[in-house]
Amino acid sequence: MARAIHVFRTPDRFVAGTVGEPGDRVFYLQAVHDSRVVSVILEKQQVQILADRMGLLLEEVHRRFGTTLPEDADVDTSPLETPIDAEFRVGTMGLGWDADSGAVVVELLAVTETELDESVVLDDTEEGPDAVRVFLTPIQARGFATRSEMVISAGRTPCPLCGEPIGGEGHICVRTNGYLRTPGFDPTSWFDEES
Structure with missing residues (x-):
């Protein structure tokens, strides 16, 4: 052809x-x-x-x-x-x-x-x-x-901790020892401003 x-x-x-x-x-x-x-x-x-x-x-x-x-x-x-x-x-x-x-x-x-x-x-x-x-x-x-x-x-937002994209079903972040996080999870909430 x-x-x-x-x-x-x-x-x-x-x-x-x-x-x-x-x-x-x-x-x-x-x-x-x-x-x-x-x-x-x-x-x-x-x-x-x-x-x-x-x-x-x-x-x-x-x-x-x-x-x-x-x-x-x-x-x-x-x-x-x-x-x-x-x-x-x-x-x-x-x-x-x-x-x-x-x-x-x-x-x-x-x-x-x-x-x-x-x-x-x-x-x-x-x-x-x-x-x-x-x-x-x-x-x-x-x-x-x-x-x-x-x-x-315009794709998925990156995780502020590891930089990998966060999907609609959550994100397994290597920086949080692999705990599955649900949509809307804010990894920065782990950090206490006073510490």
């Missing part, structure tokens, strides 16, 4: 979003142009890495080429377009700068059972996994990174 490469040269939206409750969320990236919508599934850590690296790439582009970068960007806070039909699960991600168009290029490749050759990333070869390739202006890239950070931080 021929490889499908979904290219968005001037997307209206490129956003990260989730479906589900904190602790049981599924993460998506979604590219939209007019009525065309392509969604892919990925892991929370992949969203974090992409947002972090996008920020670093923008800083490097500014340093090397003097490209003016936006300090802040309007953040797209709208929900994902529905229905959400994922094209594939993301395995490999590529990120680059296209100096000709002045755009950040994001490529998302489907999970494969075989190891990928780096030459497949950002290439239109017939062989290889399905891909989504999106070209973002610097302001779109900054907006993507900002929204991604918001989506990631």
Whole structure:
């Protein structure tokens, strides 16, 4: 079967979003142009890495080429377009700068059972996994990174003692010798202000 490469040269939206409750969320990236919508599934850590690296790439582009970068960007806070039909699960991600168009290029490749050759990333070869390739202006890239950070931080609250996420059914904290705590438990209540 021929490889499908979904290219968005001037997307209206490129956003990260989730479906589900904190602790049981599924993460998506979604590219939209007019009525065309392509969604892919990925892991929370992949969203974090992409947002972090996008920020670093923008800083490097500014340093090397003097490209003016936006300090802040309007953040797209709208929900994902529905229905959400994922094209594939993301395995490999590529990120680059296209100096000709002045755009950040994001490529998302489907999970494969075989190891990928780096030459497949950002290439239109017939062989290889399905891909989504999106070209973002610097302001779109900054907006993507900002929204991604918001989506990631909207999960479960971290335990103030150990930093692990606290679920709806409580939390077994290693700092409290493993005692199960119920929702609403405040571990800071263990500390007496007078002692």
